[in-house]
Structures are given as C-alpha cells and as structure tokens.
Amino acid sequence: MGRIGKHSFELTSRPRIMASAAFVGSKEGEGPLGSEFDVSIKDDTLGLDSWEQAESRMFESAVRTALFKIGRQSDELSCLIGGDLLNQIVSSGFAAREIRAPFIGLYSACSTITEALMIGGMLTDGGFAELTACAGSSHFSTVERQYRYPLEMGVQPVPTSQRTVTGAGCVILGNEKTFRDSKKTQFTHAALTGGTMGSVEDFGITDANNMGAAMAPAACRTILTHLEDMGKTPDYYDRIITGDLGRFGSEMLYELCSAKGADIKNAHDDCGRLIFAEDQNTVCGGSGCGCAASVLASHFIPAVERGEYKRILFLATGALLSPVTSLQGESIPCISHAVVIEHED
Amino acid sequence: MGRIGKHSFELTSRPRIMASAAFVGSKEGEGPLGSEFDVSIKDDTLGLDSWEQAESRMFESAVRTALFKIGRQSDELSCLIGGDLLNQIVSSGFAAREIRAPFIGLYSACSTITEALMIGGMLTDGGFAELTACAGSSHFSTVERQYRYPLEMGVQPVPTSQRTVTGAGCVILGNEKTFRDSKKTQFTHAALTGGTMGSVEDFGITDANNMGAAMAPAACRTILTHLEDMGKTPDYYDRIITGDLGRFGSEMLYELCSAKGADIKNAHDDCGRLIFAEDQNTVCGGSGCGCAASVLASHFIPAVERGEYKRILFLATGALLSPVTSLQGESIPCISHAVVIEHED
Numbered sequence: 001m002g003r004i005g006k007h008s009f010e011l012t013s014r015p016r017i018m019a020s021a022a023f024v025g026s027k028e029g030e031g032p033l034g035s036e037f038d039v040s041i042k043d044d045t046l047g048l049d050s051w052e053q054a055e056s057r058m059f060e061s062a063v064r065t066a067l068f069k070i071g072r073q074s075d076e077l078s079c080l081i082g083g084d085l086l087n088q089i090v091s092s093g094f095a096a097r098e099i100r101a102p103f104i105g106l107y108s109a110c111s112t113i114t115e116a117l118m119i120g121g122m123l124t125d126g127g128f129a130e131l132t133a134c135a136g137s138s139h140f141s142t143v144e145r146q147y148r149y150p151l152e153m154g155v156q157p158v159p160t161s162q163r164t165v166t167g168a169g170c171v172i173l174g175n176e177k178t179f180r181d182s183k184k185t186q187f188t189h190a191a192l193t194g195g196t197m198g199s200v201e202d203f204g205i206t207d208a209n210n211m212g213a214a215m216a217p218a219a220c221r222t223i224l225t226h227l228e229d230m231g232k233t234p235d236y237y238d239r240i241i242t243g244d245l246g247r248f249g250s251e252m253l254y255e256l257c258s259a260k261g262a263d264i265k266n267a268h269d270d271c272g273r274l275i276f277a278e279d280q281n282t283v284c285g286g287s288g289c290g291c292a293a294s295v296l297a298s299h300f301i302p303a304v305e306r307g308e309y310k311r312i313l314f315l316a317t318g319a320l321l322s323p324v325t326s327l328q329g330e331s332i333p334c335i336s337h338a339v340v341i342e343h344e345d
Numbered sequence: 346m347g348r349i350g351k352h353s354f355e356l357t358s359r360p361r362i363m364a365s366a367a368f369v370g371s372k373e374g375e376g377p378l379g380s381e382f383d384v385s386i387k388d389d390t391l392g393l394d395s396w397e398q399a400e401s402r403m404f405e406s407a408v409r410t411a412l413f414k415i416g417r418q419s420d421e422l423s424c425l426i427g428g429d430l431l432n433q434i435v436s437s438g439f440a441a442r443e444i445r446a447p448f449i450g451l452y453s454a455c456s457t458i459t460e461a462l463m464i465g466g467m468l469t470d471g472g473f474a475e476l477t478a479c480a481g482s483s484h485f486s487t488v489e490r491q492y493r494y495p496l497e498m499g500v501q502p503v504p505t506s507q508r509t510v511t512g513a514g515c516v517i518l519g520n521e522k523t524f525r526d527s528k529k530t531q532f533t534h535a536a537l538t539g540g541t542m543g544s545v546e547d548f549g550i551t552d553a554n555n556m557g558a559a560m561a562p563a564a565c566r567t568i569l570t571h572l573e574d575m576g577k578t579p580d581y582y583d584r585i586i587t588g589d590l591g592r593f594g595s596e597m598l599y600e601l602c603s604a605k606g607a608d609i610k611n612a613h614d615d616c617g618r619l620i621f622a623e624d625q626n627t628v629c630g631g632s633g634c635g636c637a638a639s640v641l642a643s644h645f646i647p648a649v650e651r652g653e654y655k656r657i658l659f660l661a662t663g664a665l666l667s668p669v670t671s672l673q674g675e676s677i678p679c680i681s682h683a684v685v686i687e688h689e690d
Binding site for chain 1: 347348352395432434447448452453471473546665666680
C-alpha cells in the first residue's frame with residue numbers, strides 16, 4: 001500500500017516526470033537562474049488589460065509549453081491540478097477555462113506546487129490519471145496590491161521582506177504506459193516516488209512581513225516527519241529543497257532542525273534564495289507559488305534528469321493567512337508538503 | 346483501473362462513508378431540513394470576535410462531531426481535505442491548525458465538498474488514506490461582505506439572488522480495513538463508488554447575482570459526461586442532486602440537459618432549493634460551500650443509509666469568479682465535480 005509511517009507515502013509505480021516548463025518575469029530572468037527558464041517576459045502585463053490577466057496567461061502558457069515539449073494537446077490531460085495566491089485562485093481558474101481539462105483547484109499558498117504534485121502522484125499511482133499537469137503561479141504586481149499596499153504607494157520593504165516572484169511553473173506527470181507509449185518526452189530519467197503530507201503549524205508569528213520565520217516551523221516539521229516515517233537521515237538526499245523561506249527563514253530552519261538532531265544545512269537549498277542575486281534588492285529573496293514552481297520546473301528537475309542529483313526532497317512552504325485574518329490580529333498558520341524526486345536509470 | 350471513459354472514475358474498493366455531521370445557522374435550522382442537522386446555532390458569531398472565527402469554528406466542529414460519532418480522534422485522520430469561500434480559505438486553514446491532521450486545502454468555490462470527496466475517494470482507493478475527513482463551509486455574513494456589500498448597507502436582493510448558507514458539513518471516509526475494524530460507526534450501508542471530474546465551463550454570464558445561470562452549464566456538462574462515460578441513462582440514479590443552482594438555475598439545467606436528450610427533471614433535487622422554504626425570503630434559495638456540504642451530510646447520506654435511495658449522483662457546482670475579475674468585466678467560469686454514493690447491503 002502507498003502509506004508509510006504516519007503521514008508519508010510511497011508511489012510504487014514511480015510516476016514519470018515527462019516534461020516541465022516555467023514562465024517568469026523580467027527581474028527573475030535577470031537573476032542567477034535566468035537562462036534556465038523557458039521564457040522570461042519583458043512586459044509584466046504581457047500587453048493585456050490587467051496584471052491578473054497576465055498571471056493567468058503565464059499559468060496557461062506554462063502548461064501549454066510543457067505539453068508542447070512532449071507533443072501533447074491539453075485535451076489529452078487526465079486533469080490539471082493547481083492553484084495560485086489570488087483570491088478564489090482566479091489565475092488558475094481562468095487558465096483552466098482555456099485549457100479545458102478537468103480541473104482540481106487547490107489553495108495551499110506557496111506550497112501549492114508540492115500539494116499538486118502529491119495529489120497528481122497519488123492519482124497516477126492509484127490508476128485515476130494517465131497524463132497530469134501540476135502547476136502554480138504568482139505575480140509580484142497582483143499579490144502586492146492584494147496582500148499589502150497599492151504599488152503606487154512605494155512602501156519600503158523591511159529587513160525580513162521577500163519579493164513575490166512573477167512566474168508560473170508546470171510539471172507533467174505520466175503513468176508507466178503513457179511514458180512508454182509516448183513518441184516524445186522531455187525527460188526520461190526523472191520520477192516522482194513519494195512524499196509527506198504536511199499539517200498546519202503556527203508558532204504565533206503575526207508579522208506578515210516575516211513569512212520566512214512563520215513558515216520555517218512547518219518545513220521543519222515536515223522534514224522531521226518525513227525522515228522518521230521513511231527511517232532515513234538527511235544525507236539520504238542529495239538536496240533538501242524548500243520553496244521560499246528566504247535567507248532569514250532558512251537560517252531559522254537550520255536552528256529548528258538542529259535542535260531536533262537533524263543537520264540539514266549542507267544539503268539545503270531554498271528556491272527563494274536561488275532565484276534572485278543578493279544585489280537584486282529583494283532583501284531576503286523570492287516568494288510566492290511561482291517561486292518554487294518555476295525553480296523546480298526549470299532548475300531542479302533538469303538537474304535530476306542529468307543525474308547531477310540522484311534523489312531530492314522538495315518541499316514548498318505556504319502561509320495560510322489572509323489580509324482579513326491579519327487585521328483581526330490572528331497569527332500565521334503555515335503548511336509544507338514534501339515530494340521525493342529521483343533519477344531513474 | 347480507476348479511470349472510466351474520458352473524465353470519470355470508479356472506486357473499486359468502494360470506500361465506506363462512516364459518519365457525517367453538519368453545523369448550520371439559525372435560519373437554516375428553521376428551514377425544511379432543520380431537524381436533520383446536528384446543530385443549528387442561535388448566534389452566528391458563536392460568541393467569538395468575528396464571523397470569520399465563527400465560520401472556522403463551525404468547520405472544526407463539523408469535523409470533530411463526525412469523528413466523535415465513530416469514537417475517533419483527529420490524530421487518527423490520514424488527512425483532512427476541504428475548503429471554503431473565503432480569501433485564502435482561512436476558515437478551513439485555521440480549523441486545520443486546531444485539528445492538526447495533514448491538510449489538503451482546496452478551492453473549488455461551492456463545488457468544494459464534491460472535489461474533497463472525489464480526492465478523498467481516490468486517495469482511499471489508491472491505498473494512501475485509511476480515515477479521511479472531507480469538509481466544506483460557508484457563512485452568510487463572511488461571504489456577503491467579501492463578495493458583495495457590507496451587511497450594514499442593507500442592499501436588496503434581485504430576483505435571481507440566492508442566500509449564502511451559514512453551515513459546515515463533514516463526511517468521514519474509511520477504507521475497508523478501517524471500516525471492518527472499527528468498534529463504532531454511524532453508517533454501515535453507504536459507500537462512495539465513483540464520480541466524474543469537472544472541467545471549467547463559461548457561457549459568458551457576467552451577472553454575479555445570477556450564479557444559478559452561470560453554474561447550470563457546468564452541472565449539465567458534468568452530468569452528460571458522467572452518463573456517457575458510464576454508459577447510463579438518468580434513470581440509473583434514484584436522485585441526481587446539484588449543490589446550489591437554486592430555483593432559476595435548476596430550470597436552466599433542465600432545459601440544457603433536455604436539449605441534449607437527457608430528461609433529468611423528475612430525478613433532480615437541488616440542495617439550494619431544499620434548505621430554505623419559499624416563505625423564508627431567500628429568493629432563489631441557498632448557496633455556498635456549506636449548502637451542499639451540510640445537506641449532503643445530514644439529509645442525503647442518511648437517506649442512502651436507510652435504503653430510501655439505492656444510488657445517487659451528487660454534484661456540487663462552483664463559480665470561480667472573484668470580485669476583482671467581476672470588476673475587470675470578466676465573465677464567470679464555473680465547475681462541477683460529481684460523486685456517486687450507493688447503498689451497500
């Protein structure tokens with residue numbers, strides 16, 4: 001059976017990662033990973049009437065580009081699983097209207113891409129899906145005005161701020177038969193083999209400008225649960241990768257893990273730290289659903305495909321607050337779902 | 346394997362519905378189904394500081410009550426799957442913080458309970474979950490101020506309006522082993538046996554006060570896809586039940602289905618029409634995630650348990666708009682996911 005330990009699971013059929021794609025904004029395109037993304041857009045409205053429409057179009061384009069790489073059409077999808085940060089996940093919902101595949105809408109804040117991969121993997125392994133698109137997106141300009149202030153106000157970031165990534169990432173999963181029968185595939189050596197479902201953690205942080213600190217406990221708990229359920233130590237993985245803890249949150253994660261006897265510092269990467277260079281003025285790094293989704297799609301999956309990493313634990317982290325709950329004085333509940341991606345010979 | 350036809354699936358292990366519970370508001374408690382709900386609250390703040398906190402507490406209470414009926418604790422849950430209508434699904438997220446089970450957050454507007462059951466059923470059938478809580482909630486006062494106007498303005502409803510249900514419903518699924526080994530169960534004759542994943546439909550309706558009309562095409566498409574995939578006619582089901590099309594949307598559904606050769610009128614019920622009496626001043630009936638969730642939990646599942654209905658097709662319908670997309674002049678994309686619930690001897 002698929003369940004292992006308390007909250008982990010194994011995908012015994014080892015669903016294949018057949019393709020991936022990422023669309024990002026211009027600032028992300030100028031960052032250290034710039035050359036790895038499929039497209040970096042120059043105008044963050046894409047010439048459309050609103051940033052919201054642009055984000056939705058980026059989501060749709062990431063899915064279509066990933067499908068194009070394996071010569072597939074969207075009507076061949078068993079389902080599209082995904083979400084974003086906007087109220088009522090309208091970027092994903094409106095993209096799903098154009099893509100016209102069965103749509104499983106998620107809300108898991110910045111941990112969306114791992115929630116999508118987890119469900120996509122289980123549906124594939126359970127025989128319910130043959131070809132699945134898992135996707136997530138975020139957009140600096142849509143998020144900033146929804147969660148914080150109108151951009152026109154020019155509010156200064158604080159020392160723990162992170163910049164929401166403008167980006168969308170998509171990962172295409174196929175079952176064994178779909179992979180074998182496919183005339184064309186982007187990847188032949190990457191598989192989704194398991195993971196751990198996250199629970200909500202809340203350490204009482206109320207500062208919505210310090211998401212890294214709020215989310216680190218959720219990441220820590222999921223890592224420790226995963227290692228315990230699987231009976232492994234951190235060195236079992238070539239990399240343990242978080243979504244968007246940023247510089248401050250990553251340091252906090254090391255301390256939290258270390259206090260529980262798990263030293264992960266040397267094996268750890270964080271997409272939020274990788275996507276922007278220190279001189280790009282993003283303070284603690286990037287954040288948003290699109291951060292983990294685009295860095296996974298364009299940087300880490302290709303690295304697993306090349307055999308550079310044999311096995312990675314990838315866990316995006318999400319802060320489940322809303323502006324209303326913050327105004328009502330609530331603290332920030334956070335979650336982190338993890339998936340394991342392995343190199344297949 | 347689980348997949349049938351284009352978008353449908355069969356749950357061959359027939360996951361058991363072990364318990365269900367519903368918490369509703371006072372107006373819902375005074376309606377035709379009032380005596381069937383577990384609790385109808387008198388004060389819609391529950392004595393808490395905000396309606397948002399009250400909605401979250403109702404969500405949590407529905408889950409805990411359903412678990413209590415089978416003598417289980419929340420830490421025995423493989424996962425909690427659910428969502429609500431609030432931005433960033435904070436009712437569910439904050440409830441998940443208290444419940445502390447692995448949490449799969451969904452956004453599918455008013456079709457959330459069927460999306461949750463669909464995923465819960467697949468995870469159970471695939472061997473990834475032993476005991477799962479699927480839940481959804483909505484609250485008249487949180488939704489009204491988020492989507493429409495401050496309640497204090499006293500805006501008049503239009504002839505196609507529906508009233509958002511204050512309510513939360515939870516359904517507990519167990520796999521064969523959990524069901525067999527359980528010392529206590531509320532239901533012994535109800536199983537989740539299949540369903541159909543919905544795709545996004547948009548007929549170009551832009552009137553956010555006419556959700557029934559916007560959602561009817563999505564329900565129609567899912568019903569027709571389901572019948573085609575399964576090779577069945579509408580009379581295969583004792584009832585075909587929609588979530589919250591209301592009086593106007595239901596009439597539209599009959600016309601749309603009838604134009605495609607499927608006469609469903611005699612077999613059809615709509616939770617939005619059932620939950621309020623005509624003299625309760627709700628115009629076209631009830632709506633919201635909590636409408637379908639509470640009526641399913643307290644009315645339809647018990648009817649299947651008693652053998653009154655041998656087999657029902659239950660499809661909640663969701664409108665994937667946001668106030669921002671409406672203000673930007675967008676039409677309303679809608680979705681409907683369906684599940685089949687059968688009486689087991």
